[in-house]
Amino acid sequence: MSEVEIKQERGWKRYPAYKDSGVEWLGKIPEHWEVKRLKYISRLTYGDSLSGDTKGLGDIPVYGSNGLVGIQRALAPNTFAPCIIIGRKGSCGKITYSESCVFAIDTTYFIDARTVNSSICLKWLFYVLSLLELDKSSQDTGVPGLSREFAHNQLLPWTGLIQQQAIAQFLDRETVKIDTLIAKKERLIELLKEKRTALISHAVTKGLNPDAPMKDSGIEWLGEIPEHWEIMPIKFALAIPITDGPHETPELHDEGIPFISAESIKNDRIDFDKKRGFISPEEHKRFSRKYKPQYGDVYMVKSGATTGNVARVETEEEFNIWSPLAVLRPDTHITTTNFLFYAMKSKPFFYSVELSWSFGTQQNIGMGVISNIRIVIPPLTEQQAIAQFLDRETAKIDTLVTKTRISIDKLKEYRTSLISAAVTGKIDIRENLTPSPN
Structure with missing residues (x-):
């Protein structure tokens, strides 16, 4: 999907009526929605310690505060699938989602089917939690790590299960489009950097004259160089x-x-x-x-x-x-x-x-x-010509890289704003798709 196509899909509908949520970061929410504290929706469960001798080849993903850290080979997973992993120490407040059972270590909290009631879609909750900036807990209190009490007292928008599922499905679909486009642009940056290095390497070892007589440099990884260099x-x-x-x-x-x-x-x-x-x-x-x-x-x-x-x-x-x-x-x-x-x-x-x-x-x-x-x-005159050529050509590549990075940043901003708009009810996505099971 192109950026133009993404922009064309931004004309989402709004709900018929809104009310003040009473929560600053939420603003107004749809009239039929509610505001609830996280502790009335779910609870955070502490991860477990994992001894070094259980790490190695295996099939159980091990998650720490910053996401996937390795594979477990001995113990059973300590979560059900799907699950949400929340950084407790280190990268506190970082939110990760897994479709499979995992082992969450003791620097994390986790949420799974055992810690939420039947009226909650875990993928919807993941999107909501990703907006909370839970990492501010340690900044505000001066205590390293994420306090469970702080997290449990966070105010969240809440709507019924059917709509939660629809929002999650909508965001899954739309964020995949954005992520695919971001990945293509990141790959373009990699290719431009490779082209830049190749351009420099060729100019400083082969020169600018393709017809110059060449000689063996005597260095295997350098190959031939101009005869007069x-x-x-x-x-x-x-x-x-x-x-x-x-x-x-x-x-x-x-x-x-x-x-x-x-x-x-x-x-x-x-x-x-x-x-x-x-x-x-x-x-x-x-x-x-x-x-x-x-x-x-x-x-x-x-x-x-x-x-x-x-x-x-x-x-x-x-x-x-x-x-x-x-x-x-x-x-x-x-x-x-x-x-x-x-x-x-x-x-x-x-x-x-x-x-x-x-x-x-x-x-x-x-x-x-x-x-x-x-x-x-090379002779000094050729050095000057090569440097001027590379200044000019690398500047062109650098400009393309900068423009691509700006484009990626805008897509990431749009991704965040789309998630926020959907989970806080600023856009009505009910007509867009049929909800899927949790």
């Missing part, structure tokens, strides 16, 4: 040896000099909104004796989950960095900032990083290892 360890293309930030934890302040680390290297840029905090001018001066950021430097994350991420320094403003970032300053007689950046964004370079990193508590790669990774170096 060179291959060298990256350290020979740099003005200074690879360095990094201080190997100490500075005192952070509310103002001063921005201090960044690995989390700031995001989407090929330095995101100063993700800075660690600020350091004092005195600390900045002291740290700058080892390394002072300079426009045109290239940073690579060398430890942690984002090892290999790269960004250029594109500001003259003062800031400083921490030790998880490796600094590469190009020798302008050999390479340019932009070409070096794209070379480090290529698939062959990242493959070399992956082959070279080590694992402790987290993946990391040493500066000496980075120094010896080989890159392809």
